[in-house]
Amino acid sequence: MWFPKLLPVTERSLLRPFLHHTTNPLLHSSTTSLRQSNLLPRRVSTAAVSPMESISVLMTCPPVHPYLVEALEKRFTLHKLDSVPDKPQFLSSHRDSIRAVVGNAAAGADAELIDQLPKLEIVSSYSVGLDKIDLAKCKEKGIRVTNTPDVLTDDVADLALGLMLAVLRRLCESDRYVRSGLWKKGDYKLTTKFSGKTVGIIGLGRIGMAIAQRAEAFSCPISYFSRSQKPGINYKYHPSVVDLAANCDILVVACALTPETRHIINREVIDALGPKGVLINIGRGPHVDEAELVSALVEGRLGGAGLDVFQDEPNVPEELFKLENVVLLPHVGSGTVETRQAMADLVVGNLEAHFLNKPLLTPVV
Amino acid sequence: MESIGVLLMCPMYSYLEQELQSRFNLFKLWQQPPSKITEFLKSNQRTIKAVVSNARVGVDAQLIDSLPNLEIVASFSVGFDKIDLKRCEEKGIRVTNTPDVLTDDVADLGIALILAVLRKICPCDGFVRSGKWKDGDFGLSTKFSSKPVGIVGLGRIGSAIAKRAQAFGCSISYHSRTQKPLKPYKYYDNIVDLAKNCSILVVACSLTDETRHIVNREVIDALGPRGILINVGRGAHVDEPELVSALLEGRLAGAGLDVYEDEPEVPEPLLRLDNVVLLPHVGSDTVETCNAMADLVLANLEAHFNSRPLPTPVI
Numbered sequence: 001m002w003f004p005k006l007l008p009v010t011e012r013s014l015l016r017p018f019l020h021h022t023t024n025p026l027l028h029s030s031t032t033s034l035r036q037s038n039l040l041p042r043r044v045s046t047a048a049v050s051p052m053e054s055i056s057v058l059m060t061c062p063p064v065h066p067y068l069v070e071a072l073e074k075r076f077t078l079h080k081l082d083s084v085p086d087k088p089q090f091l092s093s094h095r096d097s098i099r100a101v102v103g104n105a106a107a108g109a110d111a112e113l114i115d116q117l118p119k120l121e122i123v124s125s126y127s128v129g130l131d132k133i134d135l136a137k138c139k140e141k142g143i144r145v146t147n148t149p150d151v152l153t154d155d156v157a158d159l160a161l162g163l164m165l166a167v168l169r170r171l172c173e174s175d176r177y178v179r180s181g182l183w184k185k186g187d188y189k190l191t192t193k194f195s196g197k198t199v200g201i202i203g204l205g206r207i208g209m210a211i212a213q214r215a216e217a218f219s220c221p222i223s224y225f226s227r228s229q230k231p232g233i234n235y236k237y238h239p240s241v242v243d244l245a246a247n248c249d250i251l252v253v254a255c256a257l258t259p260e261t262r263h264i265i266n267r268e269v270i271d272a273l274g275p276k277g278v279l280i281n282i283g284r285g286p287h288v289d290e291a292e293l294v295s296a297l298v299e300g301r302l303g304g305a306g307l308d309v310f311q312d313e314p315n316v317p318e319e320l321f322k323l324e325n326v327v328l329l330p331h332v333g334s335g336t337v338e339t340r341q342a343m344a345d346l347v348v349g350n351l352e353a354h355f356l357n358k359p360l361l362t363p364v365v
Numbered sequence: 366m367e368s369i370g371v372l373l374m375c376p377m378y379s380y381l382e383q384e385l386q387s388r389f390n391l392f393k394l395w396q397q398p399p400s401k402i403t404e405f406l407k408s409n410q411r412t413i414k415a416v417v418s419n420a421r422v423g424v425d426a427q428l429i430d431s432l433p434n435l436e437i438v439a440s441f442s443v444g445f446d447k448i449d450l451k452r453c454e455e456k457g458i459r460v461t462n463t464p465d466v467l468t469d470d471v472a473d474l475g476i477a478l479i480l481a482v483l484r485k486i487c488p489c490d491g492f493v494r495s496g497k498w499k500d501g502d503f504g505l506s507t508k509f510s511s512k513p514v515g516i517v518g519l520g521r522i523g524s525a526i527a528k529r530a531q532a533f534g535c536s537i538s539y540h541s542r543t544q545k546p547l548k549p550y551k552y553y554d555n556i557v558d559l560a561k562n563c564s565i566l567v568v569a570c571s572l573t574d575e576t577r578h579i580v581n582r583e584v585i586d587a588l589g590p591r592g593i594l595i596n597v598g599r600g601a602h603v604d605e606p607e608l609v610s611a612l613l614e615g616r617l618a619g620a621g622l623d624v625y626e627d628e629p630e631v632p633e634p635l636l637r638l639d640n641v642v643l644l645p646h647v648g649s650d651t652v653e654t655c656n657a658m659a660d661l662v663l664a665n666l667e668a669h670f671n672s673r674p675l676p677t678p679v680i
Contacts, residue, residue, distance in 0.1 A: 064502050154510035158533060162480035165473060169651070171481055171642070172490045178643040179636045183629040190378075193651040194477075195469035217532030218473060314498040321494045328493040329486065336484070336508040 108132030163306025200248030203255025370412030423447020478621025515563030518570025
C-alpha cells in the first residue's frame with residue numbers, strides 16, 4: 001500500500017513533509033484561494049483541544065490518507081475499523097464511546113453499523129458521494145452527516161476530460177506503443193477527434209457543470225439529463241437517459257448514486273449510445289450495469305469507455321484488460337495532493353465544529 | 366491532369382495516396398531502392414511538377430535542384446521546417462501547407478498531455494491492468510485546474526491551447542516574437558521569464574533557425590523541479606539531452622512529448638520514467654483531420670494546375 005513516509009508534524013510544517021515525500025513533486029497549493037473563498041476552515045491547529053481528545057471517532061474506511069489520519073489522531077481518539085481483527089467484538093465493546101464516524105467512497109455507515117453505535121452523533125464523509133451512508137437512518141436518529149463538496153469538483157471534472165481525451169485519442173495505447181519500440185516499425189494508427197463531439201452529461205450538479213464548462217472550450221455541444229430541467233441553462237435537456245444517449249457521442253455519468261440511479265446505464269442506454277459512442281464514468285460503479293458494459297465493449301457494440309469507478313472496487317472485469325478502446329483508472333477522481341488535503345481539512349473541520357457546537361461547514365443532514 | 370507527375374515523399378494517409386493516384390501520375394519515392402533514387406529522379410524529372418511532403422520527410426535544395434520542372438510543393442502538415450523555402454522562392458516554386466484544419470486536434474493533444482502527465486493517467490491505467498490495484502491504492506497525483514500555463518508561440522495552435530486551458534481555471538501567459546495586443550494574456554518578451562512564472566510550459570511555435578533549442582538548460586532550470594514541459598511543436602525546439610538529464614535528475618517534474626529530435630527514435634532513459642508521457646507524433650492524426658488535411662493538399666494541387674488562387678499558400 002502506498003503512502004509517503006511520515007515525519008513529525010508541526011503547525012508550520014503540516015504541509016511540507018507530505019510534499020517532500022510524495023512521489024510527485026508537483027505540488028502547487030491551490031487551497032489558498034479556497035480558504036479565501038471561505039470554503040475551507042482556517043488551517044487546522046495542532047494545539048491540543050483537551051475536551052475533544054477523549055472523543056472516540058471510528059474510521060470505517062481504509063486509512064489510506066496519512067494526513068487525514070494524523071489530523072484526526074491529534075484531535076480525537078481515533079479507531080481504525082480496518083485494523084481491528086474482531087469487528088463485532090470491537091463494536092460491542094466501544095458502543096458507548098464512539099460519537100463520530102469517518103467514512104469515504106468505499107465504506108461509510110450503513111443501518112447495521114448505526115444501530116450498533118447508540119452514541120453516534122455525526123458521520124463525516126471523506127467524499128462528496130453519500131451512497132455508503134444510510135441517510136434515512138441518520139435523519140431518523142438525529143445523526144448529522146457531512147461530506148466534502150466543492151473542493152473536489154475541479155479534480156473530478158479534470159479527470160472526466162482526461163478520460164475523454166485519453167479514450168478518443170488512445171493516449172495510453174500510444175504511450176505504450178512508443179515504450180515498446182513499435183514506433184520504429186511504423187506509425188500508430190489514426191484515432192478520433194475530440195473537439196466538436198457532442199457531450200451528454202447525466203447529472204448537472206457541481207461536477208456535471210464543471211465538466212460542461214470545460215468541454216465547451218473544445219467546442220463540444222453539451223446536452224444533459226437530470227431529474228428536472230435546470231432553468232437558465234443553455235444546454236439541451238433530454239427527458240430520458242436513452243434519449244440523451246441516442247443524441248450524443250460521449251456520455252458522462254456525473255450524478256449522485258441513489259436507488260433511482262443505480263444501473264442508470266443499462267443495455268438500452270448502451271445500445272442507444274452505439275458502436276461509435278463512448279461512456280465515461282466518474283460517478284459510482286453501480287451507476288452502470290457492468291456486465292452489460294463489458295459485453296458491449298467486447299462485442300464492439302460500444303465504441304469505448306473511460307472508467308474511474310467499478311461495481312466492486314478494486315476488482316475490475318479482466319475482459320477489459322485486453323481492450324485498447326478503454327481507459328481504466330483506480331478511482332482517482334479526487335486523488336491529488338491538493339484536493340485530498342482540502343477534503344481532509346473539511347472532514348476535521350466539520351467534526352471540530354460539531355463538537356464545539358458551531359455550525360457545520362458542509363452538512364448534508 | 367493524369368499526365369502531371371506528382372512525387373510522394375513517403376507513405377502518408379492512404380486516402381491521400383489513393384486520390385493522388387487517381388488524379389495524377391503518382392511516383393512513390395520510398396519504393397525506389399536508395400541507390401537508384403538519383404537515376405529515378407533523373408529519368409522522371411521532366412514529368413514531375415509537384416511534390417507532396419509532410420512533417421517527417423521534407424524537400425531540401427538537392428531534391429529541388431534535381432527536379433527542374435517542379436512548380437509546387439504541397440505539404441501534408443502545417444509545419445514547413447523541412448522545406449527549403451529560400452530555394453523554392455528563388456525558383457518560383459509555390460509551397461502550401463495545411464493550417465487551421467489541424468489546430469483543434471493539436472490543441473486537444475496539448476491539453477491531453479498536460480492532464481495525462483499531472484494526473485498520471487497512463488501509469489494509473491497500467492496499474493489497473495496489471496492487477497496491482499488489488500494490493501493497494503495508487504497514490505496521489507497533482508491537480509491541473511488553476512495551474513499557471515505558459516505558452517511559447519501564440520499562433521493558431523497556441524491560442525487554441527490557451528482557450529482550452531482557461532476553461533480549467535488556468536492563468537495564461539505567453540512568449541512570442543511580438544506581443545499580441547488583442548490577446549488578454551500576460552506577455553513575456555523572453556522565454557526564461559515565461560518559464561519562471563508558469564508551472565506548465567507548452568511549446569506551440571513554428572520551428573525556425575531562431576526557435577531551434579528554444580527550450581534549453583536555462584529555460585528548464587527556470588521551469589524548475591515542479592514544472593512540466595509539453596511539446597507539441599517539433600523535437601528540435603528542445604535540447605533533448607538537457608531535457609533527459611533534467612528529468613532523470615529530478616530538476617524537472619515531468620514532460621508530455623509528441624515530438625522528438627530524431628523520430629521515431631526516443632531517448633532510452635525516457636522509456637522507463639512514469640512522470641513522462643511519450644506519444645508517437647500523433648498531433649493531427651485523427652481520421653477527421655487527416656481527411657481534411659488530404660483534401661487541402663488536393664485542393665492546393667488542383668488549384669495550382671488549373672491556374673486558380675491557392676487555398677493555403679506559404680509562398
